[in-house]
Amino acid sequence: MYSNMNFYDIVLSPILESIRRFPLRNAFCIDEVHYTYSQLGKCVSKVRTALRQSIYQNPKVGLVINDDLETYASIIALWLEGDSYVPLHPNWPLERCLDICEQVELDLVLDSSANSRYGGGGIFVLNTKEIDNAPDCLELKYDVSEDELAYILFTSGSTGKPKGVMLTRRNIAAFMDSFWKTGIEINEKDRCLQAFDLTFDVSVQSYLVALTRGACCYTIPQGQVKYIYASTLIEDHKITFGAMAPSMLRYLQPYFEEFDATSLKACILTAEACPLNLMEEWYKCATNTELYDFYGPTECTIYCTYYKLSKGGNNKTLNGIISIGKPLANCVGLILDESGDELPTGEKGELCIAGDQVTKGYWNNPEKNESSFFLKEVDGKQMRFYHTGDLCYKDADGDIMYSGRLDHQAKIQGFRVEMGEIEYHAREFLGGKNVVCLAFDNKDALTEIAMFIESKEFNPNEMLAYMRTKMPSYMIPTHIYYVPVFALNSNDKIDKNVLKSLIK
Amino acid sequence: MNKNEILEKLTPIFRKELEMNDLVLTDELSANDIDNWTSLTHMLIMTKIEETFNITFKLKELKKLQNVGDMVTILEEKTK
Numbered sequence: 001m002y003s004n005m006n007f008y009d010i011v012l013s014p015i016l017e018s019i020r021r022f023p024l025r026n027a028f029c030i031d032e033v034h035y036t037y038s039q040l041g042k043c044v045s046k047v048r049t050a051l052r053q054s055i056y057q058n059p060k061v062g063l064v065i066n067d068d069l070e071t072y073a074s075i076i077a078l079w080l081e082g083d084s085y086v087p088l089h090p091n092w093p094l095e096r097c098l099d100i101c102e103q104v105e106l107d108l109v110l111d112s113s114a115n116s117r118y119g120g121g122g123i124f125v126l127n128t129k130e131i132d133n134a135p136d137c138l139e140l141k142y143d144v145s146e147d148e149l150a151y152i153l154f155t156s157g158s159t160g161k162p163k164g165v166m167l168t169r170r171n172i173a174a175f176m177d178s179f180w181k182t183g184i185e186i187n188e189k190d191r192c193l194q195a196f197d198l199t200f201d202v203s204v205q206s207y208l209v210a211l212t213r214g215a216c217c218y219t220i221p222q223g224q225v226k227y228i229y230a231s232t233l234i235e236d237h238k239i240t241f242g243a244m245a246p247s248m249l250r251y252l253q254p255y256f257e258e259f260d261a262t263s264l265k266a267c268i269l270t271a272e273a274c275p276l277n278l279m280e281e282w283y284k285c286a287t288n289t290e291l292y293d294f295y296g297p298t299e300c301t302i303y304c305t306y307y308k309l310s311k312g313g314n315n316k317t318l319n320g321i322i323s324i325g326k327p328l329a330n331c332v333g334l335i336l337d338e339s340g341d342e343l344p345t346g347e348k349g350e351l352c353i354a355g356d357q358v359t360k361g362y363w364n365n366p367e368k369n370e371s372s373f374f375l376k377e378v379d380g381k382q383m384r385f386y387h388t389g390d391l392c393y394k395d396a397d398g399d400i401m402y403s404g405r406l407d408h409q410a411k412i413q414g415f416r417v418e419m420g421e422i423e424y425h426a427r428e429f430l431g432g433k434n435v436v437c438l439a440f441d442n443k444d445a446l447t448e449i450a451m452f453i454e455s456k457e458f459n460p461n462e463m464l465a466y467m468r469t470k471m472p473s474y475m476i477p478t479h480i481y482y483v484p485v486f487a488l489n490s491n492d493k494i495d496k497n498v499l500k501s502l503i504k
Numbered sequence: 505m506n507k508n509e510i511l512e513k514l515t516p517i518f519r520k521e522l523e524m525n526d527l528v529l530t531d532e533l534s535a536n537d538i539d540n541w542t543s544l545t546h547m548l549i550m551t552k553i554e555e556t557f558n559i560t561f562k563l564k565e566l567k568k569l570q571n572v573g574d575m576v577t578i579l580e581e582k583t584k
Contacts, residue, residue: 222536224535224536247544255563259563468539476540
């Protein structure tokens with residue numbers, strides 16, 4: 001539950017050690033170009049020196065997440081300085097990114113783009129591609145508290161504004177300690193896949209596992225079709241370890257027969273529910289791999305439970321979905337009823353998580369902090385729990401089975417999406433017309449968003465164009481239905497089952 | 505099939521899946537240019553193309569596709 005590992009010993013020192021021990025080994029392969037640990041070290045020194053010469057008050061620093069060495073080096077440089085990063089996606093609507101800058105009151109943005117979208121309004125932009133080389137600047141600064149932030153990730157919020165989850169150095173240290181205790185082993189000879197946007201926390205696992213062990217991290221450039229590029233990396237570069245979303249494998253499934261994934265030693269499936277039938281097929285082309293299903297909300301630092309699959313064995317499932325297993329070493333996971341009491345084995349309730357991986361809260365959001373966390377005594381100790389909103393039960397062995405969401409949230413391509421946020425922006429455009437969004441699984445078992453509008457049919461292009469200026473593309477509904485009047489259920493609420501039945 | 509015939513069939517597929525009614529296909533157009541051209545839409549586009557042209561792609565072929573021009577070339581080959 002409580003990790004005695006700290007951020008220096010389990011994150012920063014091992015990365016610096018990799019730079020020292022393996023100067024000529026590759027740290028990154030980005031867009032087919034390899035960068036050695038020596039080059040990474042030089043780039044970190046350059047950015048850190050420039051940071052020391054910059055004037056900024058706020059230790060939370062915006063980072064435009066381009067797919068390049070400067071962006072990754074910036075993360076390490078910020079951490080060495082005791083600062084944290086707030087990722088700003090180059091393809092997200094500027095308005096959404098500026099909202100994030102404003103919420104966190106950023107006064108510095110690190111940007112490697114040729115033409116930055118930031119500047120003015122009290123924000124200083126440091127172009128990390130244009131700064132001069134600097135002498136080595138890789139020593140540790142030991143006065144940074146474990147309670148300082150490491151990053152803030154913004155996720156979809158039901159009020160129409162993205163909400164920021166704060167993760168501290170202690171959170172990350174506890175996570176890395178938990179991760180290594182699962183028994184996954186990586187060394188400097190490994191080649192690791194980094195298939196996630198830096199706005200999404202599985203990216204942190206992906207680069208940290210590689211960099212703290214001297215392994216090489218293979219990224220996916222923006223503008224590439226992810227599943228195809230990933231399959232090329234796995235085949236051409238003989239990737240040995242990687243975390244993937246099951247949907248990526250779902251897209252690749254038609255090609256499994258010709259796909260050589262024999263180099264994979266270990267593969268993590270995460271970010272979405274993991275179907276057993278897909279895994280059984282995947283074992284056939286990733287013949288040498290151990291498969292793991294990892295689960296966790298951003299609020300509990302990347303992952304908080306895991307299940308190791310056994311090939312050809314009896315893997316536990318519920319409705320075809322693989323168990324999310326047991327809590328990681330530094331996590332407590334309980335299934336609680338509505339009054340916060342633990343439920344007996346086999347009974348469904350909300351999965352709640354405590355321990356050193358749990359976030360200290362949402363940035364500047366007292367209401368959400370009040371409702372999302374609570375104290376509960378466990379074995380005589382007061383622990384702070386997070387409401388995951390996931391409906392689960394534990395079986396007799398203590399393995400957790402995932403049954404669905406308690407609320408109005410869905411995972412689209414691995415990203416958390418609040419239906420309320422999409423509804424909010426559509427209603428804003430439509431001048432208050434009734435709008436309901438529902439997530440559904442299509443015939444390929446992929447989650448899509450359907451939007452129902454209480455209106456006559458109209459051309460939705462203008463509305464969709466407006467919504468694209470407010471939200472990332474994965475949040476834009478793929479189906480629109482026009483309903484003259486929404487049916488109500490016995491509680492006088494919009495009957496979502498009726499709407500759901502309209503989805504073709 | 506020649507290039508024009510192929511483009512005539514491709515255009516409505518791309519317009520529908522990318523939700524862009526006025527999209528004009530050019531040889532250089534790629535996922536890099538269109539935010540909405542994600543793994544999901546790419547997969548949907550490929551499935552539609554396979555149905556429309558009554559062909560199937562190999563993974564090796566999909567890997568070579570960097571833009572619409574590559575797509576046209578490969579379809580010219582496959583519909584010969």
